[in-house]
Amino acid sequence: MNHTTVTRCRNNFWLIVFTLFIFWYALLYVYDWSGRGDESSKSVDHSISFDASNPDQIQTSNGHAETGSENVSNGMTVEKSEIDSYDENWFEDAEKVKILEKDLEPLMMEAEANKHELLCSGRYIYVHDLPSRFNIDYIKQCNKHSNPDDTCHQLANMGLGSELGNPQRVFMPTGWYATNQFSLDYIFHNRMRQYDCLTNDSSKAAAVFVPFYAGLDIARYLGDYHNISERDADSLAVADWLRNQPEWEEMDGRDHFLVAGRTTWDFRRKGNKDWDMGNKLMLLPEFQNTTVLTIESSPWNKNDFAIPYPTIFHPSTEDEVNTWQNRMRRLRRRYLFSFAGSPKPQRKDSIRGEIINQCTSSKRCRFLDCGNKDEKCEKPLNVMKTFQSSLFCLQPPGDSFTRRSIFDSILAGCIPVFFTPGSAYVQYLWHLPPDFAKYSVLISGFDVKIKKVNIEGVLKRIPRQKVSEMREEVIRLIPKVSYADPRSVLTGIEDAFDGTLKGVLDRVETLRQEIREGKNSSLEFNEENSWKYYMFGTEKRHRWDHFFRTNQD
Numbered sequence: 001m002n003h004t005t006v007t008r009c010r011n012n013f014w015l016i017v018f019t020l021f022i023f024w025y026a027l028l029y030v031y032d033w034s035g036r037g038d039e040s041s042k043s044v045d046h047s048i049s050f051d052a053s054n055p056d057q058i059q060t061s062n063g064h065a066e067t068g069s070e071n072v073s074n075g076m077t078v079e080k081s082e083i084d085s086y087d088e089n090w091f092e093d094a095e096k097v098k099i100l101e102k103d104l105e106p107l108m109m110e111a112e113a114n115k116h117e118l119l120c121s122g123r124y125i126y127v128h129d130l131p132s133r134f135n136i137d138y139i140k141q142c143n144k145h146s147n148p149d150d151t152c153h154q155l156a157n158m159g160l161g162s163e164l165g166n167p168q169r170v171f172m173p174t175g176w177y178a179t180n181q182f183s184l185d186y187i188f189h190n191r192m193r194q195y196d197c198l199t200n201d202s203s204k205a206a207a208v209f210v211p212f213y214a215g216l217d218i219a220r221y222l223g224d225y226h227n228i229s230e231r232d233a234d235s236l237a238v239a240d241w242l243r244n245q246p247e248w249e250e251m252d253g254r255d256h257f258l259v260a261g262r263t264t265w266d267f268r269r270k271g272n273k274d275w276d277m278g279n280k281l282m283l284l285p286e287f288q289n290t291t292v293l294t295i296e297s298s299p300w301n302k303n304d305f306a307i308p309y310p311t312i313f314h315p316s317t318e319d320e321v322n323t324w325q326n327r328m329r330r331l332r333r334r335y336l337f338s339f340a341g342s343p344k345p346q347r348k349d350s351i352r353g354e355i356i357n358q359c360t361s362s363k364r365c366r367f368l369d370c371g372n373k374d375e376k377c378e379k380p381l382n383v384m385k386t387f388q389s390s391l392f393c394l395q396p397p398g399d400s401f402t403r404r405s406i407f408d409s410i411l412a413g414c415i416p417v418f419f420t421p422g423s424a425y426v427q428y429l430w431h432l433p434p435d436f437a438k439y440s441v442l443i444s445g446f447d448v449k450i451k452k453v454n455i456e457g458v459l460k461r462i463p464r465q466k467v468s469e470m471r472e473e474v475i476r477l478i479p480k481v482s483y484a485d486p487r488s489v490l491t492g493i494e495d496a497f498d499g500t501l502k503g504v505l506d507r508v509e510t511l512r513q514e515i516r517e518g519k520n521s522s523l524e525f526n527e528e529n530s531w532k533y534y535m536f537g538t539e540k541r542h543r544w545d546h547f548f549r550t551n552q553d
Contacts, residue, residue, distance in 0.1 A: 120197035123505060126205035126247065127198060130212060134238055138216040139186060151219070154178070158486045159186035160314050170384050172324060175315045175485070178380060181404040184261030184295060184310050185213035190486035191497045202247045207508045208256045210290070212238045215261035218279050228272060231279040235267075239286040251515065253289035255508045263296040263400050264304050291504055296402040299426055299531035299548050305503065306427035308481040308496045309404040311411050312380045315495075316488035321479050328413030328475050331388055336364035337417065337459055338390035340383055340405060342371030344398060351396050351419060351448045355455070359394070362456050366390055387412035391467060392459050395423055396445065402427060411482070413475045415467070417459070419445035420547050426531040430503030431480055431496060434535075439473040446546075 142152040154161045160177040179187075189211045192198075199205055214235070221231045242248050242256070260267055260281065267281040281287055288303050297306040315321045339359045344350035359365035368386045370377035377383060383405070387393050393409035394417045401422040409416050418424055418440055425436050433439060441462070447453040462470075483497055484490035529539040531548055 120199075122206050122509070123197040123501075124199040124204045124206050125192070125195060125197060125209055125501070126200070126202040126207075127192060127209045127211060128242075128245065128247070130210065130238070130241070134217075134234060134241075135185075135189065135211050135213045138213050138220075150180075154180035154183055155186060158190040159183045159310075160485065164312065164380060167381055168385075170381055170388070171312075172320065175320045175324075176312055176380075177314055179310050179312050179314070181295070181309050182215055182219060182262050184307075184483075185215045185259050186261075187310055187483055187486060188259045188261070188293075188497065188500075189213070191483065194486060194489055195501070202250075205247075205255070206505050208247050210238070210242065210256055210258040212258050213261075214258065214267065214281055214292075218262065218266050218281075221279075222266075222277075227274045228269070228276065228279075231269075232281075235279055235281040235284060235287075239284050242286055251289075251508075251512065253286055254511045254515075256289070257291040257293060257504050257508075259293045259307075260304075261295060261310075263402070264292075264294045264298045264301070265296075265400060267292075267294075268298065268301075291507060293500060293504075295404075296400055297427055299401075299422055300528045300550060302525075302527050302530045302533075305429070305507075305534075306402070307500045307503075308428060308431055308483075309402075309407050310483050311404070311407045311481070312384075313411055313478075313482050314485040315479070315482065315490060316485040318490065318492045321482075321490075321493055325413075325475050325478055328388075328478070329472070331413065333389055333391050333414075335366045335390040336362075336456065337392040337394060338366040338368070338386050338414070339394040339396075340368035340370060340377055340386050341396070341398070341403075342369065342377075347399075349449075351445045352398075354448055354451065355394055355396055358455050364456060383408055384412055387414040390414050391471070392417050392441065394455070395419075397423060407481050410474050410477050413471060413478075415440060415470050415474055417441045417443060417455070419443055419448060421544050422531070422547055426535050426548075428481075429534060431499050432477070433473070439470055439477060 139155055142155055156162055157177060159179075161179045161183070162177065164171055164176040164178055166173050166176070192209060192211070202208065212234075217234045218231065242253065248256070264282065266278045268283060269276050269278040269280050282292060282301070282304060290303065292304040293307050294304050295306060295309045297304045313324070315324075337359070339355055341352060341356075343353045343356055345353065356367065359367045366386055366389055368376060368382060387409050391414065393405070393412070393414040395403065395406050395409065396419045397403075401420065402424070406416055406424055416424070416439075419442075421436075421442065424432060424440070425442075436442065441459065443453060443455060443458055448455070479493045479495050480499055481496055484495045525533045525539055528550060532539055532542055532544075536542065
């Protein structure tokens with residue numbers, strides 16, 4: 001039994017003792033037992049009691065006595081002096097209760113604090129009070145981003161974007177928003193404000209959150225020319241600010257984490273020329289120690305971890321989640337598979353051209369062309385209608401390993417088909433099942449590229465019962481890859497935010513334990529094997545090695 005378990009048992013024991021003390025105290029000292037014996041010994045006389053010698057007692061026409069006594073409906077008389085005695089006892093007992101409540105108030109407050117301590121033990125998070133220039137000012141200055149009109153519109157409703165409503169009854173009346181895939185910094189911080197185990201005492205914190213909107217910072221410099229010193233300025237300033245905080249010294253930043261809501265490549269600029277894209281946030285020494293949460297992590301680096309892209313579904317109640325899951329279970333799906341995307345002819349290694357050819361040549365595939373000028377894929381309605389009509393949704397890499405379409409397909413109850421384990425399996429370790437065959441299909445992109453495999457043929461061979469089980473697993477994943485509305489508290493269901501915090505807290509606790517034991521094993525592996533170490537806990541040769549060969553191999 002570990003120390004945490006012992007502590008919890010001890011706290012529960014004293015809580016029980018305290019409750020019993022209050023109960024017995026109330027019985028012995030508050031409740032008035034003096035009248036119990038007299039009440040039980042009184043006989044009920046159903047005849048009319050009238051004393052002619054008492055002038056104050058007057059018999060009424062219905063046979064009841066008035067004035068000098070109070071009468072009961074069954075004819076039993078009670079003297080007024082007894083009523084007065086009961087009234088005095090009642091007020092005296094009420095006063096005793098008030099005094100007891102006042103005396104016990106400190107104990108009750110302490111009990112409530114102990115209860116909160118018990119629930120939050122190992123889960124407390126301290127949030128740095130960063131200057132507003134590193135977060136909320138980016139929201140206020142949304143007109144300075146590369147696409148100002150779109151950015152300001154997309155950051156409405158605490159980062160969820162504008163409400164979608166329920167056109168063609170594809171969604172539901174509430175919970176659906178035109179959420180931008182790069183707005184996670186703001187959404188996550190707003191969810192953190194609702195977290196039930198925040199603390200102002202950093203010594204109690206299991207982890208420390210840095211509310212730096214790194215994704216919105218770099219978004220200001222994408223699409224237009226900006227020199228590298230301008231792009232790196234805020235990242236360097238945050239690193240300098242953190243180094244000067246007392247909380248940083250505790251673990252040299254290893255207990256700190258932040259959300260950078262873009263792909264990892266936007267923060268790993270290799271060159272120092274003004275035309276090189278991105279900034280150097282993740283290459284700075286401070287952020288080598290910090291856990292950085294991105295929507296796509298690097299398989300070859302150890303300081304960032306992928307968490308789900310924000311989708312268009314942000315439930316505020318458990319009922320909304322259950323209703324949507326049941327709708328996805330009942331849907332009739334006309335197509336075996338579908339693909340929403342466009343070719344990538346500029347990328348020599350892209351398999352999208354072959355995937356589109358195979359899809360358009362099959363009557364059992366639905367293709368949503370995202371390359372047209374009408375921007376069909378920019379409209380969530382078109383994407384969801386496509387995915388809801390299909391059993392399987394093809395998810396090849398695009399400009400990088402991952403795409404939000406993965407989570408859109410899960411949201412639609414459509415089984416994702418991957419062409420490299422880098423698209424999901426080695427990415428979302430805290431949110432997707434380690435047994436990837438339970439919810440997805442993996443087809444080698446290399447085999448597709450050389451036309452060695454027919455996608456429709458592979459999918460047709462999967463037994464119907466297996467398909468049904470996979471679809472059910474996908475539907476169960478819906479809340480785990482969705483971010484609840486930050487303006488509400490979602491109870492009874494774990495969402496993507498909850499799964500992320502659990503992953504962060506487990507990672508920090510592992511690092512803390514290793515420091516206590518004088519170990520450093522989780523930091524000593526070859527960084528290029530990060531994908532392998534984090535997923536399998538080893539650097540040994542693996543059948544997926546050919547998917548992650550670097551340019552140096």
